[in-house]
Amino acid sequence: xxKPLLLGLxxxxxxxxxxxxxxxxATAIDGSTVSMQDYLNQGKTVLVDISAHWxxxxxxxxxxxxxxQLYHDFGPGGTxxxxxxxxxxxxxxxxxxxxxxSGSQGDWTAGVSYPIIGPNGQGNILGNLYDISYYPTLFMHxxxxxxxxxxxxxRQNFWPFFNTWRTDCPAPFQNAALDVTLMQTEGGEACPGDxxxxxxxxxxxxxxxxxxxxxxxxxxxxxxQTVNWTGNLAAGGYAAANFNPQTVTGYSQYEMEVSSxxxxxxxxxxxxxxxITYTSAQPVSWSVTVEGKMDGYGSEFSWRMLDPNGVEVAxxxxxxxxxxxxxxxGTTPAAGPGSYANNATFTEVVDLSMxxxxxxxxxxxxxxxxxxxGYFRVRNSNSQIVVDMEFGCVGDxxxxxxxxxxxxxxxxxxxxxxxxxxxGIVNVGFKLNGxxxxxxxxxxxxxxxxxxxxxxxxxxxxxxxxxxxxxxxxVYYFVMQSGDLKATRKITLNR
Numbered sequence: 001x002x003k004p005l006l007l008g009l010x011x012x013x014x015x016x017x018x019x020x021x022x023x024x025x026a027t028a029i030d031g032s033t034v035s036m037q038d039y040l041n042q043g044k045t046v047l048v049d050i051s052a053h054w055x056x057x058x059x060x061x062x063x064x065x066x067x068x069q070l071y072h073d074f075g076p077g078g079t080x081x082x083x084x085x086x087x088x089x090x091x092x093x094x095x096x097x098x099x100x101x102s103g104s105q106g107d108w109t110a111g112v113s114y115p116i117i118g119p120n121g122q123g124n125i126l127g128n129l130y131d132i133s134y135y136p137t138l139f140m141h142x143x144x145x146x147x148x149x150x151x152x153x154x155r156q157n158f159w160p161f162f163n164t165w166r167t168d169c170p171a172p173f174q175n176a177a178l179d180v181t182l183m184q185t186e187g188g189e190a191c192p193g194d195x196x197x198x199x200x201x202x203x204x205x206x207x208x209x210x211x212x213x214x215x216x217x218x219x220x221x222x223x224x225q226t227v228n229w230t231g232n233l234a235a236g237g238y239a240a241a242n243f244n245p246q247t248v249t250g251y252s253q254y255e256m257e258v259s260s261x262x263x264x265x266x267x268x269x270x271x272x273x274x275x276i277t278y279t280s281a282q283p284v285s286w287s288v289t290v291e292g293k294m295d296g297y298g299s300e301f302s303w304r305m306l307d308p309n310g311v312e313v314a315x316x317x318x319x320x321x322x323x324x325x326x327x328x329x330g331t332t333p334a335a336g337p338g339s340y341a342n343n344a345t346f347t348e349v350v351d352l353s354m355x356x357x358x359x360x361x362x363x364x365x366x367x368x369x370x371x372x373x374g375y376f377r378v379r380n381s382n383s384q385i386v387v388d389m390e391f392g393c394v395g396d397x398x399x400x401x402x403x404x405x406x407x408x409x410x411x412x413x414x415x416x417x418x419x420x421x422x423x424g425i426v427n428v429g430f431k432l433n434g435x436x437x438x439x440x441x442x443x444x445x446x447x448x449x450x451x452x453x454x455x456x457x458x459x460x461x462x463x464x465x466x467x468x469x470x471x472x473x474x475v476y477y478f479v480m481q482s483g484d485l486k487a488t489r490k491i492t493l494n495r
Contacts, residue, residue, distance in 0.1 A: 023036060023037045024036050024126060024129060025037075026117050026122050026123075026125075026126050027117070027120075027122055028115040028116055028117055029095060029098065029109070029116045029117070029118065029119060030115075030116075030473075030495075032115065034085060034115045034117060036141065039083050039141075039143075040141060040142075040143040040144075041143070042143075043143050043171070043172055044081065044082060044083045044143065044172055045081065045082050045083070045140065045141065045142050045143065045165070045169045045171075045172040045173075046082070046083045046084075046085065046140070046141040047067075047070075047082065047083070047084050047085070047138060047139070047140055047141075047153075047165070048085050048087060048130070048138070048139045048141070048150060049061075049062075049067065049084065049085070049086045049087065049136055049138050050087045050089045050126075050127050050130060050132055050135065050136060050137050050138075050139070051086065051087065051088060051089065051135050051136040052088060052089055052090040052135045052136075053088050053090060053093060053097045053098060053103070053104040053105065053108060053118070054090065054103060054104060054105060055105065055135040055136065056105060056295075056296075056371055056372050057135070057136065057371075058105070058135050058136040059105035059106060059371050059372060060368040060369075060371040061136055061155055061368075062086075062108060063106075063368075063369065063371065063390065063392075064367070064368055064369075064392045065392055066157070066158050066161060067084055067086075067114075068111070068112070069158065069183070069184045070082065070084065070158075070162060071084050071113060071114050072184045073181070073183050073184055073203075073271065074173075074271075075113075075114065077113075078181070078270070078271040079173075079175065079181060079205060079268075079270050079271045080270065081172045081173050081175070082165075082172065083114070083115075084114040084115075085114065085115050085117065086108070086112070086114060086115070086116045086117070087116075087117045087118065087123045087126050087127055088108070088116075088117070088118030088119075088123040089123050089124055089126070089127025089128075089132075089135065090118075090123070090124065091121065091124040093118035093119050093121075093123050093124065094118075094119050095119055098116065098118055098119070099421070099494070105371075105372055105373075106372075107421065109421070109494050110421055110475075110492045110494065111474060111475045111492055112473075113473065113474060130150060136155070137152060138152065138153050138154075138155065139151065139152055139153070140152075140153045140165055140168065140169055142168070142169035142171070142172070143171065143172065144171065151168065153165065153168070157367060159238075163236065166236055167236075173205065174207055175205065175206075175267075175268040176205075176206050176207075176266075176267035176268040177206050177207050177208045177267060178206050178208055178210070178261045178262060178264055178265075178266060178267045179204070179205040179206035179261070179266060179267055179268040180202060180203065180204060180205065180206070180210055180213050180258050180259075180261045180266060180272070181202075181203050181205045181258070181270070181271035181272060182200050182201065182202065182203070182256055182257075182258050182271065182272060182273065182274040183200065183201035183202075183203050183238070183274070184274065185198075185199065185200045185201070185256065185274045185275075185276045186276070187253075187276045187277040187278045187279070188278060188279075188396060188397070188398075189278065189279050189280065189281045189282070189396075189397050189398040190248045190252070190278045190279075190280070190281060190357075190398060191280075191281040191356065191357030191398055191400045192248070192249050192250055192280070192400075193247065193248075193249065194247070194248055194278075194357060194398075195245040195246065195247050195248075196245065196246055196248055196252075196278055197242055197243065197244075197245045197246075198217055198242070198243045198246060198254045198256065198276050199240060199241065199242045199243065199276075200215075200240075200241055200256045200258075200274055200276070201238050201239070201240055201241070202215075202229065202231075202233065202238060202239050202240075202241055202258055203233075203237075203238045204233040204234065204235055204236060204237045204238070204261075205268065205271075206235060206261070206267070206268070207235050208235070208262070209232060209233060209234050209235070209237075210231075210232075210233040210237075210261045210262060211230060211231065211232055211233075211262060212228065212229060212230045212231075212260075212261070212262055212263060213229045213258055213259065213260055213261050213262075214226065214227070214228060214229070214258070214259050214260040215227040215228075215229050215241055215243075215256065215257070215258055216256070216257045216259075217243040217244075217254055217255075217256055218254065218255040218256075218257065219252075219253070219254050219255070224246075225243050225244055227241065227243065229241055243256070248278050250280045250486065251277075251278070251279055251280055251479060251488065252277070252278045253275060253276070253277045253278070254275070254276050254277075255273055255274075255275055256273065256274050256275075256276065257272060257273045258272050258273075259272060277477075279477065279488050280400075280486065280488055281357055281397075281398035281399055281400040282380070282386035282387065282397075282398075282399050282400065282412070283399075283400050283401075283412055284352065284380045284381065284386060284399045284400065284401055285352075285380065285381045285401065286351065286352050286353075286381070286401065287349055287350065287351050287352060287381055288349075288350050288352065288358075288378050288379060288380060288381070288386070288399060289347060289348070289349050289350075289378070289379040289383070290303070290305070290314065290316070290347070290348045290349075290350055290360075290376075290377075290378055291345070291346065291347045291348075291375075291376075291377050291378075291379065292316075292340075292345065292346055292370070292374075292375060292376040292377065293343070293344070293345045293370070293373065293374050293375050294340045294341065294342060294343055294344050294345075294370065294374055295342075295343070295370050295371045295372050295373075295374035296342050296343060296372075297332050297342065297366065298317075298318075298335070298339055298340040298341050298342045298343070298344055299318050299321075299332060299333050299334060299335040299336065299339045299340075300318070300321060300332055300333065300364050300365045300366045301317045301318065301321065301340060301362070301363070301364055301370065302315070302316065302317030302318050302319060302320075302321040302322060302338070302362070302363050303315065303316050303317055303360070303361060303362045303363070303376060304316075304322075304360075304361050305350055305358055305359065305360050305361075306358065306359040306361070307352075307353075307354055307356075307358055308354050308355075308356030308357050308358065309354075310359075313350065313352075313353075313358075314348065314350040315338070316338060316340070316346060316348060317338055317339060317340055317363075318333065318335065318336040318337070318338060318339040318340075318365075319336055319337045319338050320333060320336040320337075321333065321336070321363050321364070321365045322363055331365055331366065332365070332366055333365055352399075352401040354401065355401055356400070356401060357398050357399075357400050357401075358398065358399050358400070358401065359396060359397075359398055360378055360387055360389070360396065360397045360398065360399065361394065361395065361396045362376050362389055362391055362394070362395040362396075363393070363394055363395075364391070364392065364393055364394075367392050367393040368392060369390065369391045369392050369393075369395070375388070376389045376391075376395070377389070378397070378399060380399075380413075382413060384413065386399055387399065411430055411431070411432065411480065411482055411485035411486070411487045412485065412486070412487035413431070414429070414430050414431035414461070415428075415429070415430045415480060415487040415489060416428075416429045416430070417478060417489050417491050420489075420491050420492065421491070421492035421493065421494045422468060422491060422492070422493055422494075423469070423493075423494060423495050424467060424468055424469030424493070424495055425465055425466075425467055425468075425469070426465065426466045426467075426468060426478075426491065427463070427465055428440070428463065428464045428465065428466055428480075429461070429462070429463050430461075430462050430480065430487075431460060431461050431462065432457055432458070432459060432460065432462060432482055432485075433459065433485075435456055435457070435458055435459060436456065436457070436482040436483040436485075437454060437455070437456050437482070437483075438454065438455065438456070438457050438480065438481070438482040439452065439453070439454040439480070439481050439482075440452060440453045440454070440466060440478070440479075440480050441478075441479045441480075441481075442466070442468065442471075442476050442477070442478055442479075443476060443477040443479060444471075444474065444476055444477075450471055450476070451466070451468065451471065453466065457482070468491075468493050469495060471493055472493075473493050473494050473495060474492070474493060475490060475491075475492050475493075476490070476491050476492075476493060477489075477490055477491075478490070478491050
């Protein structure tokens with residue numbers, strides 16, 4: 001997908017900077033000072049993503065998850081080798097537009113931990129310091145070379161993009177000879193009794209080839225499996241590794257750990273653990289409504305639903321687009337059987353004739369999901385959204401037609417959190433069938449409980465508030481339980 005032409009930038013002297021060495025300083029939306037030279041002096045490599053709030057291809061790249069994973073794996077919370085800075089170069093940038101107001105592609109701040117620069121002309125001035133013709137344009141800065149002069153890099157899928165960055169800017173990533181890490185690993189939704197296979201990716205962060213390592217799978221601090229991994233990873237190499245299938249009964253979290261590269265001590269003990277979390281499938285009754293809106297590339301998309309026996313019970317979209325291996329080829333195929341038109345909407349009611357867990361899957365051949373205002377959702381019989389899928393290449397979710405119908409599970413049926421995203425205070429609305437001890441737990445993405453409350457509420461509609469303002473910005477899981485009823489929601493904190 002081509003980048004739109006960049007128009008209407010004007011130069012200002014509000015930032016002290018050199019067009020040659022990009023020694024700039026700016027203010028991020030959280031009020032912090034972002035200094036390119038400070039990052040380079042610390043030996044970091046920096047990626048500057050110059051985008052615009054209205055830009056479709058920028059949104060596609062932003063929501064692909066590639067930047068988030070790079071920051072997770074190699075940023076301050078990982079190996080601490082790189083920095084990412086996102087810039088809205090449009091002169092009209094404002095906090096409202098960055099948070100999804102009319103005229104914007106969406107909420108650019110949701111779930112983002114790296115610095116964002118834009119409002120008050122900061123992003124426009126910064127964008128003018130770079131030689132760009134299109135949004136988005138990405139610039140890589142390396143410490144100690146050309147005084148940190150930014151070099152443009154092309155957008156690609158995760159590994160080609162990262163390998164280009166690492167090859168062209170190797171010094172920040174070379175921390176030790178023997179150094180293995182684990183990459184970010186996604187979990188998913190599961191129905192009670194489902195078997196899931198925790199998996200991870202081993203990455204050789206060192207300069208010496210790795211032929212063996214020890215992997216452990218833990219739950220609640222106890223080791224439940226040890227794997228003696230063998231292979232041959234050159235510097236910068238990676239490999240997938242699976243643990244034994246595990247049976248989940250609801251919210252389940254596992255910790256994966258890597259150690260002992262080549263039977264020796266790891267020389268850089270960072271980023272050696274990853275958590276993988278499985279949340280409970282949303283309860284529904286005997287039918288659901290699948291709905292979607294295409295982006296400008298309807299032929300790239302397809303979806304399907306599988307019953308508890310793995311039999312397809314519904315499908316839609318281009319039947320030539322089914323990619324279960326997460327290997328998207330970045331192409332837009334010709335319209336095939338069942339293809340939706342560009343920007344079209346669709347609605348389909350699916351009857352669930354069996355009790356148990358139904359899988360919902362979506363596919364995009366290009367690998368950028370439904371960009372802009374596109375969406376793919378599932379509603380229960382009460383018209384409430386139970387699946388709102390965000391994905392790049394392949395997305396999956398589960399819904400459960402079980403003995404407790406959506407009408408009987410008043411807690412999950414009625415639970416609402418607002419505003420979401422929140423700047424701290426969350427209004428919680430729900431309905432109970434009786435006087436039960438009700439517990440609210442807030443979990444971070446690592447599965448750690450960061451906030452909780454517990455009290456007895458009465459019968460019927462209830463309202464309470466929860467203050468999350470002391471927590472760090474990011475995505476959290478809101479888990480509520482009252483007696484045998486349980487509900488889980490995702491919420492984003494952005495102060």
